[in-house]
Amino acid sequence: METMVASTTCKLTLTAFHSLSSTASQTFSPKFSFSFRENKQRKNTHTLKQASFSRLPLGVRANSQAASTASQAVKVGAIPSEMKAWVYGEYGGVDVLKFDEKVTVPQVKEDQVLIKVAAAALNPVDAKRRQGKFKATDSPLPTVPGYDVAGVVVKVGSQVKEFKEGDEVYGDINEKALEGPKQFGSLAEYTAVEEKLLALKPKNLDFIQAASLPLAIETAYEGLERTGFSSGKSILVLNGSGGVGSLVIQLAKQVFGASKVAATSGTRNLELLKSLGADLAIDYTKENFEDLPEKFDVVYDAIGQCDRAVKAVKEGGAVVALTGAVTPPGFRFVVTSNGAVLKKLNPYLESGKVKPVVDPKGPFPFSEVAEAFSYIETNRATGKVVIHPIP
Numbered sequence: 344m345e346t347m348v349a350s351t352t353c354k355l356t357l358t359a360f361h362s363l364s365s366t367a368s369q370t371f372s373p374k375f376s377f378s379f380r381e382n383k384q385r386k387n388t389h390t391l392k393q394a395s396f397s398r399l400p401l402g403v404r405a406n407s408q409a410a411s412t413a414s415q416a417v418k419v420g421a422i423p424s425e426m427k428a429w430v431y432g433e434y435g436g437v438d439v440l441k442f443d444e445k446v447t448v449p450q451v452k453e454d455q456v457l458i459k460v461a462a463a464a465l466n467p468v469d470a471k472r473r474q475g476k477f478k479a480t481d482s483p484l485p486t487v488p489g490y491d492v493a494g495v496v497v498k499v500g501s502q503v504k505e506f507k508e509g510d511e512v513y514g515d516i517n518e519k520a521l522e523g524p525k526q527f528g529s530l531a532e533y534t535a536v537e538e539k540l541l542a543l544k545p546k547n548l549d550f551i552q553a554a555s556l557p558l559a560i561e562t563a564y565e566g567l568e569r570t571g572f573s574s575g576k577s578i579l580v581l582n583g584s585g586g587v588g589s590l591v592i593q594l595a596k597q598v599f600g601a602s603k604v605a606a607t608s609g610t611r612n613l614e615l616l617k618s619l620g621a622d623l624a625i626d627y628t629k630e631n632f633e634d635l636p637e638k639f640d641v642v643y644d645a646i647g648q649c650d651r652a653v654k655a656v657k658e659g660g661a662v663v664a665l666t667g668a669v670t671p672p673g674f675r676f677v678v679t680s681n682g683a684v685l686k687k688l689n690p691y692l693e694s695g696k697v698k699p700v701v702d703p704k705g706p707f708p709f710s711e712v713a714e715a716f717s718y719i720e721t722n723r724a725t726g727k728v729v730i731h732p733i734p
């Protein structure tokens with residue numbers, strides 16, 4: 344018998360739009376991005392049925408109390424042996440991604456739960472992994488990609504203590520992003536995940552918002568911790584409009600107590616930076632941040648400009664880089680997924696001090712995963728690109 348588990352944020356019965364949320368005020372969806380917000384249906388180039396919802400301009404979203412009960416509900420029924428998933432069997436461009444209706448549902452190990460996936464988010468690492476950039480440490484192909492998940496627990500392993508069937512959870516399913524990531528990722532109807540990588544979904548967030556967070560917020564937090572960031576320090580965030588940077592700005596200000604946050608973005612995202620808490624928004628198309636007279640205690644490089652970042656840091660300060668070549672004293676790290684970090688940050692999310700930033704071009708329905716990949720691979724996404732509903 345199939346039951347519907349609705350996201351706890353779903354209160355209203357308005358005809359549903361997946362992009363509407365009862366917690367709209369809890370999500371930054373840059374209203375100045377109207378230009379690329381689509382009201383038209385995307386052309387379905389895959390075998391799935393076109394999702395049957397429309398898209399609304401963001402201004403409506405921001406004013407609405409509506410959540411989509413229908414689109415945010417998760418169908419939880421008997422666990423099938425096969426599922427729909429996106430798969431690739433060779434490394435390459437977006438075209439290697441194939442939709443497959445007969446992928447075996449993963450078995451849960453004793454420390455894992457099986458999640459019925461409600462929403463998944465894309466990360467640059469998904470694209471780089473698919474391109475074969477981490478071949479040496481990847482798990483064997485074929486692979487179902489996807490790190491970020493939000494969904495409902497439908498089965499628990501024998502040693503699982505914290506979660507039970509029916510719990511709404513979220514997390515980054517790969518403890519080590521580059522070392523043996525799972526073959527059965529989150530771009531599927533089901534995914535099996537160690538309980539230590541998960542947390543209960545913040546009550547005020549819907550599945551779309553929750554799925555947008557794990558890898559990016561854990562990276563933002565780990566990077567800040569690794570620099571020894573603390574109250575009263577100043578920080579410059581390079582790429583403040585991306586998935587990670589938009590959360591670095593907020594965590595630096597709201598969780599760590601930064602005295603000053605500066606961030607770079609293109610012209611169209613400067614207002615977003617300010618709305619996230621940046622005291623100084625620097626347009627990288629017009630200004631060179633390293634030429635500013637002001638220097639910072641920490642520079643958080645989320646774009647790959649470490650050679651320039653080190654020129655903007657104070658003597659004795661720290662430069663953390665997520666990608667690209669490292670110039671001393673800069674250092675790079677690779678995020679470790681950790682459900683405890685999500686649990687620690689949940690109160691900030693539930694109080695609205697820290698907000699998810701979901702790219703207004705999405706969410707992309709499951710049938711449009713390839714299009715969603717093409718989009719993030721332009722390096723122009725604002726915040727996170729989310730896939731929902733699944734399927």
Ligand SMILES: NC(=O)c1ccc[n+]([C@@H]2O[C@H](COP(=O)([O-])OP(=O)(O)OC[C@H]3O[C@@H](n4cnc5c(N)ncnc54)[C@H](OP(=O)(O)O)[C@@H]3O)[C@@H](O)[C@H]2O)c1
Pocket residue numbers: 466467468520558559562581582583584585586587588607608609610611612627645646664665666676677678719722723724725726
């Ligand atoms: N080491 C790790 O553990 C780790 C973890 C997560 C991510 N990463 C890496 O960190 C990088 C950032 O990830 P992400 O998910 O935050 O990226 P993202 O969301 O895909 O970044 C897209 C954003 O980059 C901005 N951008 C493009 N060129 C820029 C420039 N020159 N200066 C400032 N902003 C610019 C774009 O803004 P405009 O459209 O306005 O240009 C867009 O908003 C990626 O390379 C990713 O692989 C590493």
